[in-house]
Amino acid sequence: MAFLVGRGFSPGITSLCFALVCFAVSVSAGPEGPAYKTAEQQAPPAKPRFRVCADPQNMPFSNDKLQGFENRIAELIAKDFGATPSYIWWGQRQGFIRNTMNATLEEGRCDIVIGVPDKYDLVLTTRPYYRSTYVFVYQKGKQHPASLDDPVLKKLKIGVHLIGDDYANPPPVHELSKRGIVSNVVGFSTFYSDENPPSTIIDAVAQGRIDVAVVWGPLAGYYATKQRVPLQIVPVPWKKGDLPFTFDIAMGVKRGNEPLRKQLQQVLDKRQAEITGILRKYGVPLVDRGQ
Numbered sequence: 001m002a003f004l005v006g007r008g009f010s011p012g013i014t015s016l017c018f019a020l021v022c023f024a025v026s027v028s029a030g031p032e033g034p035a036y037k038t039a040e041q042q043a044p045p046a047k048p049r050f051r052v053c054a055d056p057q058n059m060p061f062s063n064d065k066l067q068g069f070e071n072r073i074a075e076l077i078a079k080d081f082g083a084t085p086s087y088i089w090w091g092q093r094q095g096f097i098r099n100t101m102n103a104t105l106e107e108g109r110c111d112i113v114i115g116v117p118d119k120y121d122l123v124l125t126t127r128p129y130y131r132s133t134y135v136f137v138y139q140k141g142k143q144h145p146a147s148l149d150d151p152v153l154k155k156l157k158i159g160v161h162l163i164g165d166d167y168a169n170p171p172p173v174h175e176l177s178k179r180g181i182v183s184n185v186v187g188f189s190t191f192y193s194d195e196n197p198p199s200t201i202i203d204a205v206a207q208g209r210i211d212v213a214v215v216w217g218p219l220a221g222y223y224a225t226k227q228r229v230p231l232q233i234v235p236v237p238w239k240k241g242d243l244p245f246t247f248d249i250a251m252g253v254k255r256g257n258e259p260l261r262k263q264l265q266q267v268l269d270k271r272q273a274e275i276t277g278i279l280r281k282y283g284v285p286l287v288d289r290g291q
Contacts, residue, residue, distance in 0.1 A: 050074070050083035053100035053110035055092040057192045059199075060222035060282050061115060064089055069218075069282040070114035073275055080267040093163075093190075097122045101254050111260065113252040123252030126265045129272060130279055131287045132217040133235045133246040134172060137205050140230040144212055147237045148175050154184065156211035159201050162187035171243040172214035172236070186210055199223040205231060221283030235285065246287050 052074050056064035062071050064087070074085040088100045088110035101123065103109045118128045138144040145153045158181065160172045176185055186209075188201040202223035204210045213220070214236060224231040238245040251268065253260045268275070279286060 048081050048083040049086070049111065050078040050081045051086050051088060051110040051112070053096070053113045054087050054089060055096075056089040057198075058092055059197075060218060060284075069278050069284065072278050074112075074114050076271055076274055076278070077264070077267050080270065081263075091191075094168075101252075111253060111257075112264065115249050116252040118248035118250045120250075120252060122255075124255045124257060124261050125250040125252050126261060126268055128248035128250045128289070129268050129275055130284065131246060131248045131289055132285055133287050134170070134214060135217045135220045135285060136232075136234045136236055137202060137213040137215060137220045137224055138211060138232055139205065139208070140232045142211065144232070144234075148179065148242070153179075153181055153212075157184055157186060157209075159186050159188055159204055159210040159213040159215070161190050161201065161215060163190060170216070171238075171245055175238075175242055176214070199226070202227065202231070217285035218279075218282070221285050225283055233285065235287070248289070 052070075054062040054070065054074075056062070058068070060068050062068035066075075071085075078085045088103070088108060090096055090100045097113075100108075100110050101113065113123060116123055116125060119125055136145060143152060143156065145156070153176070158176065160176070161170055162173065163169050173185075176182070186204075188204070189196055192198050198219060201210075201213050201215055202220060205213050206227035206229040217233070217235070220233050224233055236245045251264055253264060276286070
């Protein structure tokens, strides 16, 4: 998930399934001959569809090897639809919804996005199923900030994600800039690839190339545990007048598809405890609603 919390989108494609259309030809066998069923009468019931819009290279959220926590949640939810998830892959950056859920060709469209900000205006959202936060990530025992206003930030090398368009950059970029903290900020691209995996910003903290990263919690929580150097993760405090640093995350369906949203919400309510278990397993920092 990254539409608003600072993840760019990386490219990908999926093989598309095309439906086989059968045409019935009426055959006359005379008044005593057998009656032939139409293709519609002969066809078995359509298999339930659970087609997910996802990024093929955006761990720990999703990838085309189905290793992300959104892949695991999709698999869990799909069971209640009597389906197996299928995917339309596209990099989660500008144009993601346009090229997946709202694709021109029906066979290129997906039905569900597993993680979007609550009330994201390009889709119809469920109620939030988790809330997370931006965090400071630093080596244990090393100098670190207590808040965005801590003077030590002017002395540390700080890593942040950059989207490209300044207005689309995540909250840490704007809030550090507002405080005059610019020259010691190191930007990390969110155009992920084999050469620039999602872990790069956390790897840089562990390797000492930066002193602290200010990054979206789910990514930090997952990759920090995979480092050889012990890393500390602390939620970023924010105050009135700051951009928010905590966000509610929901699922999304195509605008206007209230029946699917309602069905999805019922399953989410039923599976909430299991979903929370998956999030915790992946190290997602969870914040109580209202914080």
